[in-house]
Amino acid sequence: MIADPAEQTSSEVPLAELSAVSRDYLKAIWSAGEWSTAKVTTSSLAEQLDVAPSTVSTNLRRLAERGLVIHQPYGGVRLTGSGTSAALAIIRRQRLFETFLVQEMGYGWHEVHDDATALASAASDRLIDYLDDRLGYPTRDPHGDPIPDPDGAVAPMTLISLSTCTTGDRGVITRIDDSDPAMLEYFDRVDLTLDQLVTVGATRPFAGTMSVSTEDGPTDIVLGDVAARSIWITRCDRT
Ligand SMILES: [Zn+2]
Incomplete structure (x- = not known):
């Protein structure tokens, strides 16, 4: 998902300052645009996150106040530059831990999601760097999804x-x-x-x-x- 160039200049928000709910929303908004061009809306997020649309609206308002998303009633939901940076850091953590659980711990690829999410939110930046090194700098997770690099770059895939x-x-x-x-x-x-x-x-x-x-x-x-x-x-x- 690409933010407007003007929004790219907004300052980065440290992940540690984001609640688990905020992380889930940023991850969901970015992921929704990864393999689809459909507009991300309050109702599509409500369905994806399995919560009421009113809950989504409240949380989007909070994220918008922090400069992480732009929510226009008829334009859908978009990430700002700092929202995109935060989302990519969250996605990187999630996918590295999914890889770790399958590669090192013997999990099945259908079992990793919840534990990877929990580990990803608890890990320090240092642990993430160590994990990346230990896993041999993987570029794809066990499902084939690209793992963003430390700078948030994602290898393009034409599928x-x-x-x-x-x-x-x-x-x-x-x-x-x-x-x-x-x-x-x-x-x-x-x-x-x-x-x-x-x-x-x-x-x-x-x-x-x-x-x-x-x-x-x-x-x-x-x-x-x-x-x-x-x-x-x-x-x-x-x-
Ligand atoms: Zn995955």
């Missing part, structure tokens, strides 16, 4: 949603939406994981399903539209 593919399209699974643990668990069960080359077989738009086959693993996995929308691929040439 397409599997749901937009047709029969014969091929691509490498590069990111899987991590918002639904049950879906991640399902992908585990059918052996779909990151960095697999998949080819789209039959598509059945009337039923909202498609079949995909992997290069060396399972074939003819039937995915519904919601599942296909969760998988993002780096496109390869058609077969």
Whole structure:
């Protein structure tokens, strides 16, 4: 999510000064714009954070007073420059801890979210730097989401949603939406994981399903539209 250049000059807010609720909102607003161009609104945030729209309005007003977000009734919610910096620092922490839990602690990729959030909010900057070094400076988390660097830079990724593919399209699974643990668990069960080359077989738009086959693993996995929308691929040439 890009803030107006004029807003980039606003001063940075130390993460330690932000409440857990503020962090959740900044993370949610930034994430909402990461893989979608849809406008972020009070109601979309209420749904995402599972709270009442009136609660969202109150919290957005507080964040706006601190210069972290701009909320225009018909223009949606945007992060300011300092809101973006804070959000990227929060996202970096979250994704480093997700990586740590999977890589070092043996968590499943569907189990990491809550513990990573708790650890990310408790960790000092020093621990985050140490963790980054210990993990070998990872650029992606276990779901393929980019990990912002210490300066908040995010490596650009050009991905397409599997749901937009047709029969014969091929691509490498590069990111899987991590918002639904049950879906991640399902992908585990059918052996779909990151960095697999998949080819789209039959598509059945009337039923909202498609079949995909992997290069060396399972074939003819039937995915519904919601599942296909969760998988993002780096496109390869058609077969
Ligand atoms: Zn993740």
